[in-house]
Amino acid sequence: MRFADLGLNPALLDGVTAMGYTDPTPIQEQAIPLVLDGRDVVGCAQTGTGKTAAFTLPALQLVPAEGVLRILVVSPTRELAQQIEVFGLAIAESTGHSVASALGGVPVEAQVKALKKGVDLLVATPGRLLDLVNRKAADLSRVEILVLDEADRMLDMGFWPDVRRILALLPAKRQTLLFSATMAPEVLRIVNKNLVDPARIDIAPSGTPIEAIHQALYPVDESQKVDLMVALMEAHGDFDRTLVFTRTKWRADAVVDALSRAGVAATAMHSDRSQEQRMKALERFRDGRLRVLVATDVVSRGIDVEGISHVVNYDVPSNPEDYVHRIGRTARAGASGTAFTFVSIMEFPELDAIEMLIDSEIPVEELEGFPYRERAVPHEGRLAGRKKRRAFGGRVMGRRGRRR
Numbered sequence: 001m002r003f004a005d006l007g008l009n010p011a012l013l014d015g016v017t018a019m020g021y022t023d024p025t026p027i028q029e030q031a032i033p034l035v036l037d038g039r040d041v042v043g044c045a046q047t048g049t050g051k052t053a054a055f056t057l058p059a060l061q062l063v064p065a066e067g068v069l070r071i072l073v074v075s076p077t078r079e080l081a082q083q084i085e086v087f088g089l090a091i092a093e094s095t096g097h098s099v100a101s102a103l104g105g106v107p108v109e110a111q112v113k114a115l116k117k118g119v120d121l122l123v124a125t126p127g128r129l130l131d132l133v134n135r136k137a138a139d140l141s142r143v144e145i146l147v148l149d150e151a152d153r154m155l156d157m158g159f160w161p162d163v164r165r166i167l168a169l170l171p172a173k174r175q176t177l178l179f180s181a182t183m184a185p186e187v188l189r190i191v192n193k194n195l196v197d198p199a200r201i202d203i204a205p206s207g208t209p210i211e212a213i214h215q216a217l218y219p220v221d222e223s224q225k226v227d228l229m230v231a232l233m234e235a236h237g238d239f240d241r242t243l244v245f246t247r248t249k250w251r252a253d254a255v256v257d258a259l260s261r262a263g264v265a266a267t268a269m270h271s272d273r274s275q276e277q278r279m280k281a282l283e284r285f286r287d288g289r290l291r292v293l294v295a296t297d298v299v300s301r302g303i304d305v306e307g308i309s310h311v312v313n314y315d316v317p318s319n320p321e322d323y324v325h326r327i328g329r330t331a332r333a334g335a336s337g338t339a340f341t342f343v344s345i346m347e348f349p350e351l352d353a354i355e356m357l358i359d360s361e362i363p364v365e366e367l368e369g370f371p372y373r374e375r376a377v378p379h380e381g382r383l384a385g386r387k388k389r390r391a392f393g394g395r396v397m398g399r400r401g402r403r404r
């Protein structure tokens, strides 16, 4: 299947060629004809599958370039919104549409000005969009196509009340496209309430099959996680581009401090950082000046960086699906990748949920010569209980099991 077979007009095909894309990804192949047909679409797909082009290309074909806000994309994070805007701007070079963003955390004036001049496609985070509506800078009454990107994430981040307010401002007659990495019951409820006879597309998580990643568990006392992180980096010389995940912003900062003291260039990326700080950090990480980026799950979805050699789960994620999302950042495109998970005894329940989800036990490793204090090692003695539970419950969850 080629882009030219999907019904896109010549200007958009030029844009696609200019982007260097030759063949559509599976989600593009499926979504583009449906959107062009005017259908509502639900896409179960995560970042990395090519979903941005899957909705942006056909949406731009459906509306004229007149500077009237007819396409609205709502996204949970600034990073993601910015990536969508950059893609839209690139395609608009060929089509003549005007594309702008309304992101929180940056001055509002330029956004007001852009909207005044006229925008065909607006990418927005929910809070800032409502702010612009209140200032009478954004008029949503002529929106024809609404894209809700990463709906599950918007729910997780508590944005749904804002999104509901936005929905109320839109014309009832419109085309709605919703994307979500998971189809939790809450997401399905939203789909049923807000979409009309939607076509459903399921795309398996792209990128890295979990088997291609070297996964290891490092049991360690909570108080020694920082030391272990530094010692591991010293012992293994191959931590080229490392993404570290922590549970909280505070912990992200603490890891950065410890690494910096040990002479490792690291920066934290979380929601307290300004937009500019986040962009700068990403840029430095991408071009290799920064070896370690420490992030919380909230901001991690927008991190689309090639060549990540290591993912370190400094804290075990409390949502098991986040484990798969986190480690999938490494070993892209056939490269090798390593995912280390630090686990303290307090985190055994979360670990258990992850191992149920991925349907395998993550092997335990230890760093030779590290002065471990007393620590609990998982799997020893837990196994029997777990096997029994599985036997009773059958295969509760497979690789694509859902827990939310």
Ligand code: AMP
Pocket: 020, 021, 022, 023, 024, 025, 028, 046, 047, 048, 049, 050, 051, 052, 053, 304
């Ligand atoms: P997305 O899932 O939209 O964030 O896209 C993930 C990455 O894949 C981005 O870096 C895109 O530029 C890239 N991409 C999207 N569609 C294609 C395509 N058809 N061919 C090659 N690369 C693509």
